[in-house]
């Protein structure tokens with residue numbers, strides 16, 4: 001397929017949506033993002049990259065990091081994780097507290113904040129450094145210099161009352177192994193990783209290759225890769241997962257930095273970035289671009 005032309009067409013379809021969203025400002029360091037920024041990259045299963053707009057500009061990956069913490073935890077620690085976190089859509093906002101008490105401290109899924117804190121905790125126990133494990137993986141898959149933006153991490157920590165509340169609540173149910181402060185530090189550090197659409201599209205390639213990394217080694221079994229894709233489809237865009245599946249039809253993981261990483265199994269991974277968000281915290285222009293791409297190409301999991 002002429003991917004370069006197809007993603008240029010998708011960008012053109014998204015341009016009218018650039019100012020329709022609102023930049024996340026509950027993390028002050030993200031509030032300065034320019035809502036007219038837009039980038040999109042498609043990395044094929046062979047590692048060939050097509051990009052348009054600001055596809056090489058690093059942005060704050062935020063909750064896209066939760067895809068990598070989940071994957072690396074499953075790869076290193078196996079299925080035991082599922083005793084501590086569920087895999088059902090929550091139907092509530094990503095930072096919601098309400099379900100956690102009703103469900104005895106077991107978060108609905110690994111992509112809402114409560115679930116991601118449990119996954120970060122497990123990854124930290126398995127590796128001794130959860131955030132660096134994610135950075136190292138992103139470097140290896142993309143070949144890029146990848147680091148945490150300390151200003152964003154500090155900014156979020158300084159305004160992190162909700163995440164602190166979630167972490168303490170989890171700890172009160174015995175669902176954290178490490179100290180709350182350690183888990184929060186690593187959580188903020190992996191959310192504040194800066195990476196570009198190019199880097200993330202390459203880093204998502206293992207899901208398009210059914211579990212195989214860029215260097216040909218296997219990270220997940222084929223069945224585990226299918227399962228991670230399934231959790232992305234049902235939970236990756238929070239309480240908008242139904243709408244995202246309806247419009248885009250691909251497993252996808254969004255972040256409040258405005259990025260969305262979507263997987264085309266057997267074909268490649270696409271990352272799109274534009275900081276204006278809808279009420280659920282997903283990039284308005286990003287969803288519009290992916291909608292246009294899958295509608296034009298017919299590439300979807302359905």
Ligand SMILES: NC(=O)CC[C@H](N)C(=O)O
Nearest residue numbers: 062063094191255256281
């Ligand atoms: N949806 C997101 O990207 C949220 C991530 C952000 N770091 C938070 O915890 O609120």
